[in-house]
Amino acid sequence: MTKTKKNEFRPDDFVVYPAHGVGKIVSIEEQEVAGFKLELFVISFEKDKMTLRVPTNKATEAGLRALASADTVAHAMKTLKGKAKVKKAMWSRRAQEYEQKINSGDLIAIAEVVRDLHRADDQREQSYSERQLYEAALERLTREYAAVSGRDERVAGKEIEDVLVGRAA
Structure with missing residues (x-):
């Protein structure tokens, strides 16, 4: 995988970390770990009252990504309208x-889980x-949809x- 460019994410950017969903980069800080200087993204997940530090050079490998595009969100919403696919x-x-789908950070996969488990x-x-x-799954989808669309x-x-x-009607 390619390394994250230093300027790819900046403080105040909303990002998606696969295992935790939407967070906000609070700052970029340097820390010394085992004698090595590390540059870290400090990501706040306010709803979970959690802060995560991800080395900037490992961010892409860790699955950190920008919010989904409007097209991806539209595709996710279209996915929700589909018929539930429940395997036997x-x-x-x-x-x-x-x-696995929820923790993949893939918005479409998360929408599939919401669609398949909705009753x-x-x-x-x-x-x-x-x-x-x-x-x-619903919480992850809702948070990213809200962040991308600028809605509450x-x-x-x-x-x-x-x-x-x-869709059920």
């Missing part, structure tokens, strides 16, 4: 696949683990919910 595999195997009111109840995965998270969440409910 055992739940543990499917749960593992959903988890209309008249459908069967979700298990606890299904609900956990659904909510994790509640508004973005409502728009996503409307798409999901509209």
Whole structure:
């Protein structure tokens, strides 16, 4: 993989870290670790009250990326409108696949999880683990959609919910 160019991300940029979703670069700092100077992106995930430090030269390898383009967001929303694709595999195997998609940081894959796990009111109840995965995927999708579109998270969440409910009708 190629190394991240120093100027690729700047403080105040919103970025996506695969395992944690949307965060904001607070600063770029230097630290000495084991006698080596390291330049680090300091990324704040306000909702999770977490700060992550990622070496600038390893950022791309770690999967750090800019927010999705408007086209990618539109594609993700279109994905939500599709028919749920539920494989007949055992739940543990499917749960593992959903988890991988959520942690991939790929907005389309995350939208697929939301689509596949969404339940209309008249459908069967979700298990606890299904609900956990659904909510994790929905939160990631909502945060990135809100950040890209400049909307409040509640508004973005409502728009996503409307798409999901509209598809079931």
